Amino acid sequence: MFDIRHLRYFLAVAEEGNVTRAAEQLGLQQPPLSQQIKALEQELDVQLFRRKPRGMELTDAGRALQVDAKHILGHMAKARAKVERTARGEQGNVVVGFTSSAPFHPFLPRLFRLFGERFPHVSLTLEEHGTTELVEGLRAETIDAAFVRSPVAESHGLSVHAISIEPMFVALPNNHPLAPVPGVDNFPPLALEDLADEPFILYRRHTGPGFYDLIIAACNRAGFTPKIAQEAPRLISTLNLVAAGLGVTLAPESLRSLQLEGVAYRSLKSDPGLTAPLNLACRAVDHSAAARRFVEMARAEARATKAAKEDGGNNNA
Amino acid sequence: MFDIRHLRYFLAVAEEGNVTRAAEQLGLQQPPLSQQIKALEQELDVQLFRRKPRGMELTDAGRALQVDAKHILGHMAKARAKVERTARGEQGNVVVGFTSSAPFHPFLPRLFRLFGERFPHVSLTLEEHGTTELVEGLRAETIDAAFVRSPVAESHGLSVHAISIEPMFVALPNNHPLAPVPGVDNFPPLALEDLADEPFILYRRHTGPGFYDLIIAACNRAGFTPKIAQEAPRLISTLNLVAAGLGVTLAPESLRSLQLEGVAYRSLKSDPGLTAPLNLACRAVDHSAAARRFVEMARAEARATKAAKEDGGNNNA
DNA sequence: TAAAAATACTCCATAGGTATTTTAT
DNA sequence: ATAAAATACCTATGGAGTATTTTTA
Numbered sequence: 001m002f003d004i005r006h007l008r009y010f011l012a013v014a015e016e017g018n019v020t021r022a023a024e025q026l027g028l029q030q031p032p033l034s035q036q037i038k039a040l041e042q043e044l045d046v047q048l049f050r051r052k053p054r055g056m057e058l059t060d061a062g063r064a065l066q067v068d069a070k071h072i073l074g075h076m077a078k079a080r081a082k083v084e085r086t087a088r089g090e091q092g093n094v095v096v097g098f099t100s101s102a103p104f105h106p107f108l109p110r111l112f113r114l115f116g117e118r119f120p121h122v123s124l125t126l127e128e129h130g131t132t133e134l135v136e137g138l139r140a141e142t143i144d145a146a147f148v149r150s151p152v153a154e155s156h157g158l159s160v161h162a163i164s165i166e167p168m169f170v171a172l173p174n175n176h177p178l179a180p181v182p183g184v185d186n187f188p189p190l191a192l193e194d195l196a197d198e199p200f201i202l203y204r205r206h207t208g209p210g211f212y213d214l215i216i217a218a219c220n221r222a223g224f225t226p227k228i229a230q231e232a233p234r235l236i237s238t239l240n241l242v243a244a245g246l247g248v249t250l251a252p253e254s255l256r257s258l259q260l261e262g263v264a265y266r267s268l269k270s271d272p273g274l275t276a277p278l279n280l281a282c283r284a285v286d287h288s289a290a291a292r293r294f295v296e297m298a299r300a301e302a303r304a305t306k307a308a309k310e311d312g313g314n315n316n317a
Numbered sequence: 318m319f320d321i322r323h324l325r326y327f328l329a330v331a332e333e334g335n336v337t338r339a340a341e342q343l344g345l346q347q348p349p350l351s352q353q354i355k356a357l358e359q360e361l362d363v364q365l366f367r368r369k370p371r372g373m374e375l376t377d378a379g380r381a382l383q384v385d386a387k388h389i390l391g392h393m394a395k396a397r398a399k400v401e402r403t404a405r406g407e408q409g410n411v412v413v414g415f416t417s418s419a420p421f422h423p424f425l426p427r428l429f430r431l432f433g434e435r436f437p438h439v440s441l442t443l444e445e446h447g448t449t450e451l452v453e454g455l456r457a458e459t460i461d462a463a464f465v466r467s468p469v470a471e472s473h474g475l476s477v478h479a480i481s482i483e484p485m486f487v488a489l490p491n492n493h494p495l496a497p498v499p500g501v502d503n504f505p506p507l508a509l510e511d512l513a514d515e516p517f518i519l520y521r522r523h524t525g526p527g528f529y530d531l532i533i534a535a536c537n538r539a540g541f542t543p544k545i546a547q548e549a550p551r552l553i554s555t556l557n558l559v560a561a562g563l564g565v566t567l568a569p570e571s572l573r574s575l576q577l578e579g580v581a582y583r584s585l586k587s588d589p590g591l592t593a594p595l596n597l598a599c600r601a602v603d604h605s606a607a608a609r610r611f612v613e614m615a616r617a618e619a620r621a622t623k624a625a626k627e628d629g630g631n632n633n634a
Numbered sequence: 635t636a637a638a639a640a641t642a643c644t645c646c647a648t649a650g651g652t653a654t655t656t657t658a659t
Numbered sequence: 660a661t662a663a664a665a666t667a668c669c670t671a672t673g674g675a676g677t678a679t680t681t682t683t684a
Contacts, residue, residue, distance in 0.1 A: 031641080
């Protein structure tokens, strides 16, 4: 009843112009092939071939079908290949979410480039959101993987992979007494308690509590409760507010690459509790194969980066 | 083995999200449908659905297939419709040949317009050639139907249909003694013997002997052998040569609509042997359905035209 | 006469039906 | 407990094989 087999048989006969040879080519006998051709003609109620004593000749209707038959068979093959690629995670789309600060970390652009090279049939959709929305998006399956700063709880079907851990630095207004003097190097790292009396500008807690709480906790350990001058909706915005002289803030190392007018940077005395993690969160189950590929590659690349860094350290030592 | 039935079943389940309802919709029972879906998944070696306690949910691979499956099924339906239209002569291409003088006959543009309206899926390919090439083209099946002037022999598998019979007129150089004086009406028809001493310009015999021989024969009947000044490769060219003052010629009525600079027209005394037929030739067998439609319509339209003319004559009388 | 397609029949693989069990909430 | 899918088994349609006849240049 007009299925793919009919089209395959029809095409073979059309191209050979001869049922016997076509049957041979298809690996069957002449009579069943003749029958199938006849059945197809009856099904369509159309004469597809003119029977000549030395073979079969396409009618106009047959020629019309020949074109479409080729396309349809080609389309079937393509569809099949696409399904198989999709199942292997080599085709599809991955929605990658991230918080505002993540894309400044060199890991992200590198990973996006590598992934695009390795999986050219997979498109990446990039979306910036607050951590809270990212987690909701993961749950709602509108996002496949999300780069977040705070250590998202692994509960509720999410799994979290550590990508990188960065030290933090202090951002001060240019004209602040603690700011390094331009041209003079070698300012020693600040201790957190030096900032006890400064107004703090922090990333808004409800957009992503992890980062906020991390800083508060560190300050508490240093013996003071920071005075919150302002909360900002994006991590970069905190730097803008610093530039405006409204206070000081702490930010992950990779944001130092932003050379903002009016902002001075100083390192912090290292504190193992005060570091900015970069994590990749995803659903523990239910992810598409392409998303799985993405997370796999991210983890592998994170491991490779870490190994290279440690190796580099060893070589220097 | 990945045929159309699989795709139809797959789509039904994908859209219903439920094997039982999909089976109902397809007019079969649930178990065989479950089996076919499973067989498809095994054939492709891909998981297409996630089995949930309240139905089936597409995987990413399934979603990828869904898109293609729709296209393929649509393409199948279209192919089927196209084949059927082609067989009915409602789709395809008809190569229509004609000699240089034919398109000046109002029948041709009218027929082309009507045919285009009635058979919008049939394209017409128009080709101008000499009668000899047209007949060769019909034989070689590079042309499906040809408008010719001369009465082509019906032999050799060609059939010929009379479309119209036109009177002939005389074309003279402007300054010729027999030319009608501008502004003065009512010049009587010329007799052919009045042209006995004039140099004749004729359509080249080897391009289409019928027309040439027709004129020679008429002259002979009128008691003279025409002096051939020149032969021209197209019927219009003969008028151009008349304009250049090289001689006189005879042409079918419909060419009078060309108002050529330097050419004067006079009617001829009616001579039943000296008329310009317009014929449509085609292969007696082996024509495509679309070509058959074209010839049918041409004949019907010719009959209608003739009837209208005779009817008009009766009304006037 | 000969090459190719059509016909007649036989067989079996498999699509589809019925009855039942398994699964996951 | 329930809705839905999976499994087991049976039936029969029709695709494919073998042997033979028909067709037409």
